[in-house]
Amino acid sequence: MVPAPLPQQLADLSDLVGRMCTHAAGSLQSATAALLECRERLALQVIAREPELDALRVETEELARDALLFHQPVAGDLRSVVSTLRSAGDIDRMNRLALHVAEAVQRRHPAPTLPPEVRDDFAEMGRVAVALAVKAADVVRSRNVVRAIELDHDDDAMDVLHRRMFEVLMDPHWPHGVATAVDVTLLARYYERFADHAVAVARETVYAVTGEEPDAIPI
Amino acid sequence: MVPAPLPQQLADLSDLVGRMCTHAAGSLQSATAALLECRERLALQVIAREPELDALRVETEELARDALLFHQPVAGDLRSVVSTLRSAGDIDRMNRLALHVAEAVQRRHPAPTLPPEVRDDFAEMGRVAVALAVKAADVVRSRNVVRAIELDHDDDAMDVLHRRMFEVLMDPHWPHGVATAVDVTLLARYYERFADHAVAVARETVYAVTGEEPDAIPI
Structure with a gap:
């Protein structure tokens, strides 16, 4: 098979990584709705869609390797391919964190996973x-x-x-006991990590476009 | 500057990634000792050594890009470079998790971070x-x-x-309150994630050597 020209492969790579990221956003959106509204079936749907993201990741990585192999990209093009490989790892992790939220809903169902005090914070x-x-x-x-x-x-x-969230948990009058506090602690961490990986994906684009290592850019 | 031959660059890359991994192991070993023995100064030493790992990561990624740029590696050599880039991300994360442990020790000092019931489990x-x-x-x-x-x-x-650890926390007779349970929950998660990233690094090597995507190998 004749490989596509490099500009086409780079455009396809951006599109694939963008689709991965949109998929992860959708997973977390559904998982959050399941969490807030105790909807087990919605949580199961999130879990069931995991193979779609895996397939996108495999496709992304194969295309990135093809681009390296057939076109030996340099400079900005090389950075684009490298940043794609790194972003795919971040987005895979984002989706797994969304799955952790869905799994928590499933595990506690039919009991609500969240106590009412933190519901609005999790919605936010x-x-x-x-x-x-x-x-x-x-x-x-x-x-x-x-x-x-x-x-x-x-x-x-x-x-x-x-x-x-930690201030709420540390309140000496927290009425929901340790088990719920443990759930809330982990769930809050999943959201925080998800956001952190999304920032890392954006930084990868900065690196691809500017050549500055994401961590070196004063943002 | 004339780039080194590809086999030399690949050997240097393995060595760099190996050193990153050893550094992360050392960070977690010291952080764990600080955690078990309430040694604030040791925790601060772990935190102070973060720039060393950052420098190793930058060196690794620059060398990986040089290898792609100057030698246009194919097949197993290309996989080796790609797996290096992915592993560097995992090991960076491992080291950050070790830092989180050290930061928890620093935050609680001079109070012990761990209650006696879970000390042996954290040592393990x-x-x-x-x-x-x-x-x-x-x-x-x-x-x-x-x-x-x-x-x-x-x-x-x-x-x-x-x-x-979660069974211990869920015990209705857990005597240490919610704040300690939250700390223990997060610390346990840091160790579990650290181990998971170490497994991912090993899987990257499987991918580099065999060409099988890490997730496709039935292990």
Whole structure:
């Protein structure tokens, strides 16, 4: 089979990574709805869709290797391929974190997983995390560095929510006992990590476009 | 500057990734000692050594890109470079998790972070996680697929310890309150994730040597 020209392969790679990111956003959106509304069937749907993301990841990695193998890209093109490989790992992790949320819903069903005190905070964490993933998908497709750098600031909202969750848990009058606190602790961590990986995906685009290592950019 | 020949660059890459992995193992070993013995100064030493790992990661990624750029590797050589890039991300994460343990010690000092009931379990989780990282470093250097596959079984011990920790926390007679339970929950998760990333590093070597995607190998 004749490989596609490099610009076409790079465009296909961006599209695949963008689709992975959109998929992860969708997983977390559904998992959050399942969490807030105790909807076991919705949680099971999230879990059942895992193979779709695995297939996208395999396709992405195969195409990235083909691009390296057939076109020996240099400079910005090489960075694009390398950043694709790294982003695919981050997005895979995002989707697994969404699955962890869905699995927690399934495990506790029919009991609600969340106590009422933290329900609104989780609704907000879900909103922020999904918005970050949707924006990261847009950054991957548009290669818009300005929007990529915005994500780092957007993530501050998640950090505030995550810290507030611990204040709620540390309240000496927390009435729900240790088991619920453990669930809430882990769930909050899943959202925080999901958001962090979305920021990492956007930073990969910064690296691909500018050649600056994501960690070296003062954002 | 004339780039080194590809076999030399690949050997240097294995060595760098092996050193990163050994560094992460050392970080977690020290952080665990600090955790078990309430040694704040040791925790601070772990935190202070973070830039060393960052430098190794930057060096690894630059060398990987040079190898792609100057030698356009194919087949197994290409897989080796790609697996290096992925492993570097996993090991960076391992080291950050070790730092999280050290930061928890620092945050609670001079109070002990762990209640006595879980001290032995954390000593064992530390031992298992450090052994996995040391073995992963050896796999990276030796490219020994049999030892790589062993890691997946070694990790079962961590899963057992991690599950037991939740049983301890869920005991209705848990006497240490919610704040301590939250700390223990997160710390246990750090060890479990550290071990998981070490297994991922070993799987990357399997991929590099055999061409099988890590997830496709029945281990």
